[in-house]
Amino acid sequence: MSEVRTLKVALLGCGNVGAQVARILIDDADALAARSGARLELSGIAVRTIDAPRDVELPRELFTTDADTLVKDADLVIELMGGIEPARSLILTAIQNGACVVTGNKALLAQDGPTLYEEADKAGVQLSYEAAVAGAIPILRPIRDSLSGDRITRVLGIVNGTTNFILDQMDTTGAQFSDALAEAQRLGYAEADPTADVEGHDAAAKAAILASLSFHTRFSLDDVYCEGITKVSAADIASAKEAGFVIKLLAIAEKIDSENGSGISVRVHPTLLPREHPLAAVRGAFNAVFIEAENAGELMFYGQGAGGTPTASAVLGDLVSAARRLVLGGPGRTETTTGHVPALAIDASNTSYYIGLDVADQAGVLARIAHIFAENGVSIEIMRQTIHRDSESNVESAELKIVTHRASEAALAATVEAVKGLDVINSVTSVLRVEGV
Template identity: 85%
Template sequence: MTELRTLKVALLGCGNVGSQVARILLEDAGMLADRAGARLELSGIAVRNIDAPRDVELPHELFTTDAETLVKGADLVIELMGGIEPARSLILTAMRNGACVVTGNKALVALDGPTLHEEADGAGVQLSYEAAVAGAIPILRPIRDSLSGDRITRVLGIVNGTTNFILDQMDSTGAQFADALAEAQRLGYAEADPTADVEGHDAASKAAILASLSFHTRFALEDVYCEGISSVSAADIAAAKDAGFVIKLLAIAEKLEDAGAAGTAGVSVRVHPTLLPREHPMAAVRGAFNAVFIEAENAGELMFYGQGAGGAPTASAVMGDLVSAARSIVLDCPGRTETTTGQVPALPIGAAMTSYYIGLDVADQPGVLARIAQLFAEHGVSIEIMRQTIHRDAGSKVESAELRIVTHRAREAALAATVEAVKGLDVINSVTSVLRVEGV
């Protein structure tokens, strides 16, 4: 029987995910060796504070504060430090010294993915980051490998568990945003400073990664249009529910034909609160779970669902990448983690195709509906659904009506212009809500 070689694994960071990765490497060494074709030896764990308390008890001698020396002696490097620096420099050092790299750092990959991939290609090593998007859900490898013989046309993702938990709480209990956020923080789903989650920045990083792999073009964070959920009110949630919708924060990447300035094809990459029909598969994604819904020319519709965060679930994604990278070393054939075969332009939000849900408080008088419908027609926007509810104030005898309008799909620019024009009508008391709609 052939003796298995030993590959040294350096771990950078030992937080919630890192400690679980270390545990798996130590506890499941035999299984991992069988699957990787080599023994995976945890050679060290680089941390800022060796004596910091940790959930998993690990051998003290594994810890070091000298991350650079550790990576220079490794065959495989797992980066779970987060942030841009020193993570970026350590990853580059590792690759230049011939090590394959596994990272869960979505912010770094979204910001500087092209540089990292160029370095990996130049060094002949593998760069993998399955854990950077949707936690335990295997989504990047299926996009890169399983669908490599197909054309993806659209990706919709619930890729931030914190915001999904908040919106689900608001939908199921009627809670206000602030109360749902406080509950998410109490349960550990949201950080003390939740800005990156609730303002959509975390989801935007993941959207850039999904778009890059799906459309074989390197998209950066700056290419992603981003809106968070902090302005979503309990009234918005209630109105959506009454109309048969649920509100989710979606990361969307889709190929659009004849959408560029010169009528050329492009890709719209965006993150924003979105109404989904309650019968849509993604509408049933509850709590802090994640899901990614893919539309492809030949495969049709696919959905990937699972835990989007947490130490052990995310560690599962890291270990999958690690075993794959180890196999590439054993076989001396580093795998490709991206295929940038084209340079499809990123489109501005105005070029996106979507539908709008518009809530209006209007005067209850003859001709109002006709004036609004005419204005929509003048802007080339077709109304799919219009519902009216009459409100009467007995004290002042003032009558008003609440209109809820769902449009057919149209260019974002045309929809936004329509809303601005509606605001100028003298029969409009206020525009109470404007949200995008998908899945209708």
């Protein structure tokens, strides 16, 4: 056999995912060498505290607190520290030294990706980040490469397992948000401080990355409208269920061409989906990304969106691809960003809506409400009224559920405002966006 080249791999961070990456690099060294065409030698693991407890037992001599020196001597750098600094500076150092970089740092990419992509382009090295979106699911490479001859028109993603677990629990058991969150925390699906997940920030970072790749334009977190799931009530879920829908937190990026603007709407919010939609079947902590493209039609990618070992699979896929490139030569171009489509504000987005109203049970109420919708240019697709009679007080109340055709966020807001002003309206119980109808 001919002499096989050795590539030095520096690992930054040794948490949940990092520890598994280190384990696989050691245990599967032969298979990885066969795939890469080079031996991938783990030259060191940079951590803050050398003796911190870890999921996997690893040789103590690999650990160092001197990330800078480690990076400067590496052919391939895996950044799994998370956070902005020092991750950002270390990645830039690696790139400037001609190393290929693999990262799973969605927060950094969503905030300052453009700088990193440009530096990687200039240096001719590969910057890959499959692990940053939807864990183990190969989604970024298919978007970037397999769909490069097509035009993506819409991306809908369940990209946060914590919120999907919570919503799934609420849907299955009828639990309130707070109880479902507590259950998720108990089972390790939610962190002690769940803010980043339940407020949609994690999904928003992933939405920015998905939108950038899908529409060949660099979007950052600032371009993403973000609404979490903390206000979704058990009543919302029950009412949606009755109407044949399930509520999911979706990361959405879609091309919009309307009088309110042309560009890309990038947003994260609780969304009603028909129960027969492929995304509706994505249960528990699983992730999935649904893509609509002009020629390919509908595609879906499904798998584990988090967890040390699954996410390590994505990191290692990127690592082997980068190593192949180093061995065989050739450029490390990361993406094509020839489009410069504007990001649209949430007002210009264009979806169907689900509106729940608690109304007086009087003749003519439906007509008055329908009139307000029409005046504001919002077309009603389904209107369903249910009468409840309180057996004690004998008072009747009516619940009205409306699903609209696609309308602009602005028109819908004006409609809801006007409806609220009607004397026959007791309350607006839910206003939720709908996709997949």
